[in-house]
Amino acid sequence: MSVNDGQMIASRAARRMRWVGGWLLVLLLLPPLAAAAPLAERQVLENGLTLLVASRRALPIVTINVTVQAGSLWEPEGQAGLANLAALLLTRGTMTRTAAQIDEEVDFIGASLSSSAGRDSSEVDLTLLKKDLPKGLELLADVLLHPAFDEAEIGRKVREIRAALRKRQEDPGEVASEAFNELVFGSHPYGRPLEGTDASLSAITRDAIMRFYRDHYTPERSIITVVGDVEPKEIAQQLRALLKSWPKGKSTGERAGDPKPMQEKPVVKKIDRSVTQANIFLGHQGIRRDNPDFYAVTVMNYILGGGGFSSRLVERIREEKGWAYDIHSYFYPGLERGAFQVGLQTKNETAGAAVGEVLRELRQIRDQGVTDQELADAKAYLTGSFPLRLDTNRKLAGLISTVEYYKIGLDYADRYPKLIEAVTKEEVLRVARAYLWPDRYVLVVVADQAKVALPE
Amino acid sequence: MVAGAMRHRMQDVMRRTIAAAWVMLFLVLAQGIADAQVTTRVKESILDNGLKVLLLEEHKAPVVTVNVWYRVGARNEQPGTTGLSHFLEHMMFKGTSKVGPGQFSKIVQKNGGRDNAFTSDDFTGYFETFASDRFELALELEADRIRGLLLDPKEVESEKKVIMEERRTRTEDDPVSALREVMEAVAFQVHPYRQPVIGWMSDLEGLRREDLVRHYNTYYLPNNAMLIVVGDFKSDELLPKIQRVFGAIPRGPEPPKVRAEEPEQHGERRLVLKKVAELPFVFMGYHVPDLKHPDNFALEVLAYILSGGKSARVYKSLVYEKQLALFAGGGYDRESIDPNLFSFYASVMPGKTAEEVERAMTAEIERLKSDLIPNRELEKAKNQIEAGFLLGQDSVFNLARQLAEYEIVAGWRTWEAYLPGIRAVKAEDLQRVAKTYLTPDNQTVAVLIPTKKEKR
Numbered sequence: 001m002s003v004n005d006g007q008m009i010a011s012r013a014a015r016r017m018r019w020v021g022g023w024l025l026v027l028l029l030l031p032p033l034a035a036a037a038p039l040a041e042r043q044v045l046e047n048g049l050t051l052l053v054a055s056r057r058a059l060p061i062v063t064i065n066v067t068v069q070a071g072s073l074w075e076p077e078g079q080a081g082l083a084n085l086a087a088l089l090l091t092r093g094t095m096t097r098t099a100a101q102i103d104e105e106v107d108f109i110g111a112s113l114s115s116s117a118g119r120d121s122s123e124v125d126l127t128l129l130k131k132d133l134p135k136g137l138e139l140l141a142d143v144l145l146h147p148a149f150d151e152a153e154i155g156r157k158v159r160e161i162r163a164a165l166r167k168r169q170e171d172p173g174e175v176a177s178e179a180f181n182e183l184v185f186g187s188h189p190y191g192r193p194l195e196g197t198d199a200s201l202s203a204i205t206r207d208a209i210m211r212f213y214r215d216h217y218t219p220e221r222s223i224i225t226v227v228g229d230v231e232p233k234e235i236a237q238q239l240r241a242l243l244k245s246w247p248k249g250k251s252t253g254e255r256a257g258d259p260k261p262m263q264e265k266p267v268v269k270k271i272d273r274s275v276t277q278a279n280i281f282l283g284h285q286g287i288r289r290d291n292p293d294f295y296a297v298t299v300m301n302y303i304l305g306g307g308g309f310s311s312r313l314v315e316r317i318r319e320e321k322g323w324a325y326d327i328h329s330y331f332y333p334g335l336e337r338g339a340f341q342v343g344l345q346t347k348n349e350t351a352g353a354a355v356g357e358v359l360r361e362l363r364q365i366r367d368q369g370v371t372d373q374e375l376a377d378a379k380a381y382l383t384g385s386f387p388l389r390l391d392t393n394r395k396l397a398g399l400i401s402t403v404e405y406y407k408i409g410l411d412y413a414d415r416y417p418k419l420i421e422a423v424t425k426e427e428v429l430r431v432a433r434a435y436l437w438p439d440r441y442v443l444v445v446v447a448d449q450a451k452v453a454l455p456e
Numbered sequence: 457m458v459a460g461a462m463r464h465r466m467q468d469v470m471r472r473t474i475a476a477a478w479v480m481l482f483l484v485l486a487q488g489i490a491d492a493q494v495t496t497r498v499k500e501s502i503l504d505n506g507l508k509v510l511l512l513e514e515h516k517a518p519v520v521t522v523n524v525w526y527r528v529g530a531r532n533e534q535p536g537t538t539g540l541s542h543f544l545e546h547m548m549f550k551g552t553s554k555v556g557p558g559q560f561s562k563i564v565q566k567n568g569g570r571d572n573a574f575t576s577d578d579f580t581g582y583f584e585t586f587a588s589d590r591f592e593l594a595l596e597l598e599a600d601r602i603r604g605l606l607l608d609p610k611e612v613e614s615e616k617k618v619i620m621e622e623r624r625t626r627t628e629d630d631p632v633s634a635l636r637e638v639m640e641a642v643a644f645q646v647h648p649y650r651q652p653v654i655g656w657m658s659d660l661e662g663l664r665r666e667d668l669v670r671h672y673n674t675y676y677l678p679n680n681a682m683l684i685v686v687g688d689f690k691s692d693e694l695l696p697k698i699q700r701v702f703g704a705i706p707r708g709p710e711p712p713k714v715r716a717e718e719p720e721q722h723g724e725r726r727l728v729l730k731k732v733a734e735l736p737f738v739f740m741g742y743h744v745p746d747l748k749h750p751d752n753f754a755l756e757v758l759a760y761i762l763s764g765g766k767s768a769r770v771y772k773s774l775v776y777e778k779q780l781a782l783f784a785g786g787g788y789d790r791e792s793i794d795p796n797l798f799s800f801y802a803s804v805m806p807g808k809t810a811e812e813v814e815r816a817m818t819a820e821i822e823r824l825k826s827d828l829i830p831n832r833e834l835e836k837a838k839n840q841i842e843a844g845f846l847l848g849q850d851s852v853f854n855l856a857r858q859l860a861e862y863e864i865v866a867g868w869r870t871w872e873a874y875l876p877g878i879r880a881v882k883a884e885d886l887q888r889v890a891k892t893y894l895t896p897d898n899q900t901v902a903v904l905i906p907t908k909k910e911k912r
Binding site: 326 | 514515516517518519549557558561562565566567568569570585586587588590613614615616617618619620621622624625628629630631632732733734735764765766767768772776779782803805806832835836839840841842843844846847849850851852
């Protein structure tokens with residue numbers, strides 16, 4: 001599940017906010033005369049599994065997404081990388097199929113089947129032709145219910161991850177990002193590499209992987225979203241038949257909570273590399289997905305640095321100064337307070353000046369807010385581009401899973417434009433002041449430090 | 457080998473295409489495939505000024521993508537002024553007499569649209585994607601910049617800096633793409649495919665406004681462009697509007713043809729690149745024909761046999777079984793105006809050597825020549841291609857891109873020959889093309905040798 005879609009989330013809290021908004025907003029909550037259809041048909045199976053189906057019958061293809069409460073937030077202390085390993089190993093052999101057999105069977109029907117972990121959740125994705133659904137569903141059920149976690153496959157995967165961690169050191173952007181997260185979140189799961197470290201990988205045993213799987217890959221912690229050329233009743237029957245033997249879990253599902261609050265002063269970390277460009281991240285902790293200010297933050301960040309060529313940061317740093325090809329700001333709202341970060345790359349010599357400009361923009365939007373025109377333009381983009389967020393099966397499946405996982409409500413397509421339209425200039429100013437901290441940030445600069453002069 | 461006279465081969469292929477179209481029709485009827493061929497629904501018109509218009513209605517989602525592609529890319533550039541096409545792509549957003557610098561994307565976004573552009577060896581493409589109730593704005597914007605660009609000297613200088621930053625990010629500080637760049641510069645000695653699309657850094661420094669003006673006036677003409685609209689609209693209503701908006705733009709002189717031909721390679725070429733990196737990397741490239749040659753279908757199937765999914769030979773052998781590579785694969789650059797490369801890549805695992813990886817890769821290539829591909833494996837590759845063909849139609853943007861690429865290379869109707877051509881491939885064809893093209897004398901091997909870090 002992507003944590004980085006900075007436009008996506010409503011929440012129970014947001015609904016509450018509208019109730020206090022007075023009669024006008026209450027009226028908006030009444031069902032309109034022609035209520036648009038929910039994003040998907042929803043049902044909960046006997047074992048607690050949530051099933052969401054959206055029929056899209058234009059092409060004979062189907063996309064299935066399984067989202068499970070099994071992200072790194074649920075990793076026990078000292079076991080960084082466990083969630084990632086468990087997710088990746090699902091497709092690496094089951095009780096009745098070797099990894100090579102799974103690969104061959106998936107490829108033979110021209111399908112794709114993959115599994116991955118995130119911080120907030122883990123996922124299994126299957127895309128295939130409708131005619132191959134029976135085969136595909138059988139494979140999907142097998143990897144979900146009967147993974148083998150074979151020792152040889154664990155060893156293979158761990159070696160791969162170690163090599164990938166090492167290769168990542170070649171990428172100055174990755175180096176900067178890793179250091180940034182660590183300084184912003186400390187030992188919290190948001191602060192460490194999803195893949196773990198050399199040391200933590202050594203500490204992970206097969207038993208730990210099995211336990212993690214047993215505790216977290218359970219039906220009541222899982223959502224299955226099906227989008228494509230299917231009939232809802234029929235696909236529900238098929239899935240029920242395949243997954244009814246999936247037993248409910250017994251785990252308490254305890255997970256990491258809020259990250260520790262940050263320090264009160266700026267923290268600067270310089271990492272010296274022989275590169276032509278400085279890779280810079282500046283930011284701090286941001287907001288949770290269920291923060292009622294989510295929509296105002298979305299609008300504010302669009303104007304600051306989320307809106308590409310319509311954003312102030314691109315205008316200043318790229319268009320006016322010619323200092324960077326890429327500059328952006330993101331909020332990563334998650335189950336917990338994800339990061340706010342500004343990222344850019346600029347030649348070593350302009351790194352200091354660029355950081356100065358970024359800080360100036362943060363202060364500016366906090367001091368003076370935004371103009372009526374900026375606000376109107378941001379709203380027009382965010383509401384007007386909504387259809388582009390569900391124009392393929394894959395995008396739609398992703399959105400439905402997110403909406404369900406974060407309990408946003410399947411009427412999201414109806415409510416989103418209203419929530420964005422309701423954001424005022426005053427709210428934008430308020431959230432800029434609340435959630436941008438130009439005096440207590442983390443700054444990471446990976447660069448040829450001899451050529452870099454950072455501002456005081 | 458392939459570097460024959462283009463005109464000649466084109467005619468040859470035209471006949472083949474017509475024959476293939478009949479075969480296709482037969483196959484479609486015989487197999488009762490639901491309308492797999494998008495091309496039957498494409499409506500082509502050519503305006504009086506030479507602008508080719510392709511319209512494809514897709515009503516499955518309320519979105520429309522508008523694409524304008526120009527038949528110009530790095531292929532049309534000269535030594536000393538490489539990067540010109542890509543530079544011009546950037547400048548297309550920097551102002552006409554009607555739309556001020558930087559306004560293009562802002563207008564698109566405030567109407568809820570998304571836009572971008574890309575430059576390749578063969579083409580420069582621009583697109584805007586909108587909800588279907590407002591996409592016609594994109595027509596006005598694109599028509600305006602076909603001939604209306606200002607190329608303001610101040611903007612040129614500022615954008616040049618941005619592009620140099622782009623090059624630093626993409627190439628200078630990324631050892632693998634730096635390796636790819638020098639590999640192509642060695643594999644091609646005569647043809648401009650040896651030049652990087654973004655341009656050599658020293659060329660970028662020297663590019664002047666006059667170069668851009670000349671390039672713009674030579675290639676940005678309606679008779680050297682095409683307009684492709686895919687999505688939720690009505691062709692009958694749209695075409696008159698297109699005629700009104702684009703029709704008055706005057707035709708220009710036909711741009712010069714690229715006459716360079718890469719001569720046949722007689723003997724292996726080998727190079728090393730030493731750069732600060734963690735792990736060695738290997739590229740191997742072979743000159744092969746493009747899709748205008750009848751062997752293209754066998755080469756395409758071969759690419760899937762070698763690199764289509766985790767059961768494919770390169771991944772299975774080098775990554776999974778031998779654990780020589782962290783990741784590895786290959787690809788066939790089929791949609792290319794002039795003959796291009798069939799290439800392999802592998803990231804070497806820690807503790808292994810580039811030589812071991814190269815030997816294992818070569819062993820896989822030799823196995824193609826000595827042993828016929830088993831039936832099930834051939835069938836698997838064909839299934840993957842057929843499934844990919846359908847899955848790729850989920851996105852209107854992807855459909856537009858496919859049509860445009862075919863049109864640029866050999867005419868969009870060539871796409872019709874794809875599936876029939878793939879279906880007709882036999883195991884013997886795969887063996888033959890492997891023996892013909894994947895030979896030691898036709899190969900270029902490039903190896904990244906990590907140097908010791910001076911810094912940490």
